[in-house]
Amino acid sequence: MSDKIWKFDILIDDSFVNFNPNSVEITPDTNDFLISLINGFEEGHWMKKNFQNFIYNNIAETALKAEERMKIVDDSYSCLVESAKHLRLIDRDGVDEEVKKRDKGRGSEIAEIVLYGIMKHHFNAIPAIPKIYYKQNDNMNAFGDDSVHIVLTKDSDFQIWLGEAKFYNDLEDKRFNEPLSSIAQMLNSAIIRKELGILTGLNELDVVLRDIPEMLKKVKNILKNFTSIDEIKKRLHVPILLLHECEITNGATTLNKEYKDKIVTYHYDRATSYFKKQIIKFKGYVDYDKINFHLILFPVPNKSEIVEWFISRAKTLREDAQ
Template sequence: MSVYDQKPDRFLAKLQVSLGEGTEAYCAGFEMNEWRCSPFAFHLAEWLPEYALPEEELRIHHENLLMKLHQAAIRVYTSEKYKNRGEAGEIALHAICRDYFGTIPLSPRVFYKSSSNDVVKAFDMVHVRLIDNQKPEIWLGESKLYETASKAVSDAIASVSQHLDAGFLTNQKVLLGPQIPKSTPRYEEIVALFNKNSSLDELIGNAVFVIGISCDSLAALEAQTTDNAYLQKIRSELEYLWSRINNSGLNQRVRIRLIYTPLANKNSLVEAFDRRLKGLQ
């Protein structure tokens, strides 16, 4: 049995607001007429080991559970300047892809940091999605955790556009290829896409560029429950994000999947997550 066969229980709910293939929204929901900030932060902490530790370190048992959580929390970051950090958004994107799409991590992003406070110029997520009778899909994620939707989507478009640079992708192939665990299902097919002698066209042709936007949402701030009025407002917010991506032409160059997580208050979530993280360090 793979270490990735077991996952935390589902927390984020998929909202019925999709604009079609490749656009989704997921919400933490509401409790006692308030957006579930603290429970969301707790759920993110549940995913810490898988987000921060490579596969060989994920053999978790009763006697080493707390130590694994401690190791993962240290690797995420130890900075007191947490307000501008985006790890909570990255973990949310990781959790959604794992939970709803059954992706498998190929390498944890934080594994490439030279220290736990480094900012990594790389994809925020590198997963694979295996579908019967189809080639493996390499899911390359870019996460933005901002207060405003306009800033989040602008920076996401810019980041993915920069990542499509041939030199960057070539370096990523060299970096990521050797890190793919040999125990990964269909390993030979996957690692062939990262071979230095293979064309970048092969990797891009089998890639899905996942844009995760987590930002303040007026709909989430004003709502008290997931009712039709809330869903209609979230759909409008999702339409805005997708229109920005569509107008950029990015989705004409590569396969894009937009995953939107509306937040009632981004800063409150970051603070709640930081408290959880510090408590495990």
Template sequence: MESRIFDKKNIILLHVNENDLNSFLVDMDIGDDGEPYYPIDELASCIINTIPEYVFAQYENPEIPQTDIVEKLREAAHSIYKIRNFDVMRRWYLEQDETAKTEIENMSENKRGEFGELLLHLILRDFKGTIPLISKVYFKDSAGVPAHGFDTVHISPNEKILWLGESKLYDDGKRGVQNLLKDLIEHFNRDFLNEQFAIIKKNLENNSIPQRDEWIKILNNCSKLQEKISMINIPMLCTYSHDIYEVFSDLTKEEAITYHETNIRELKQYFDEKNKHPLKKYLNVILLLFPVKNKRDLVIKLHEKLWHMQLI
């Protein structure tokens, strides 16, 4: 993409760019003290900047009146924290609330609100040129549970491609990949896709996003499993802690590139070897790998920014 929507300062480096594999890095800099500087604050800002669009599908009408901007930001942040799992994670990361810690320990890893879906939203928008088809935040039940199903539901506006994405944010990359493979098995089968297509159609009928009527028609006419799979791209994002930022201060050097590619290729090989999906040859999976310096530090920074946005 020539012009990024959220990562305007090009903090995120696209390194490997292949049909079934993309890898990303956070661009290093130097600080005022002359030491290597890892721009975690800037990265967190890029991710948090997605929230108004993620919540409101703001791409429909980007010209928000100046008098409404603060209120819209506050409302968007508040909507995220209405989702119970996000608030539980905030209470633990920012307040060290032991009750929240107990809730997290009893919570399925797939249900933890840790911002992976926001980063996936950013990457698809900035690097794949997609737009969200529905807003998951607006389709949650009364208990504050986000809409079940995929972490992102996007489309390519100039093509008939539906992007159904999954994301994981882990300390360990291999564990993240393992859980993506579980999602692949559980979510890409006849029953689950039929259910999700019905949910998407229902949400579209109550929305006014671009190409609404066209996509309702497409989804209504798509009954066979083969038809569904042929129109779907499956971006699977694993964001994980990695030591490359400690080992190298300049990620453009050949040694750093080799170090990064070795890690990425190992995870991709592991993904391919462990992928036992019976429809494997029909699924257009794109593995997105994004090592960060420290997953926990990033989540804390994101909660801090989101909490402040709610209070502005």
């Protein structure tokens, strides 16, 4: 497997079973995985343009329906303009600073876009529901997952990936409560059935799998309501992206060994804490060990600067659409 995702370096690609300090009590741990991902530096500065381009290149994956993406696939600017029409973050921008501080979702769309990009470039995933587009519908926004993908396997089968994406000011233990609560909701059997029912009811799969008709038929047959939820869980993967502000990254000026070692140590520590909490929270959950969880940690130097850039750029694109 590549040591990069797009132009980002992979520092860690590991299983919790290899770094769990207490595998006797904190178990099962063979179904938990960690990816640590970092952006580069240039002339003493974090490469924000690199990060911004990743947003530009992948926003359509989650903000546009498959048919729309197909129609303007060769027109990157139109992709950006059309995608900007569906962003929720812009609509919340008019509130005062105190409300912004309390707004837990501030920046979440950025994390969702990054997750869709990672799914595309690292896991060769096919976007099954463009969540930003469909979250305009309040009924869709009620479900716990931030991304829905299908991954085709070498044995002519498929996996279901239901993801969670957050953008935080730090990675303190308290931050883990929110994604864990969302995942608990997402893994409720009734919610899984509703999500998969929506998936089979939309036209998305027909478009993205139109060149593989046998696989399309197989996916739809298995995802229908009569399939046992036990069979679904065997195919289920949960990627959890925690995009986070990081003092180590903010204080760095170059992609040297010292910086990488600090991030590796920090991310192993944070992942250990996260997986402990997750395993405890899901104790007693039927077939927990059948579901694979992929924690993805991505540090940035300053969250607010990224959010303000995103809002400003998206506003400009919306104006261009008028």
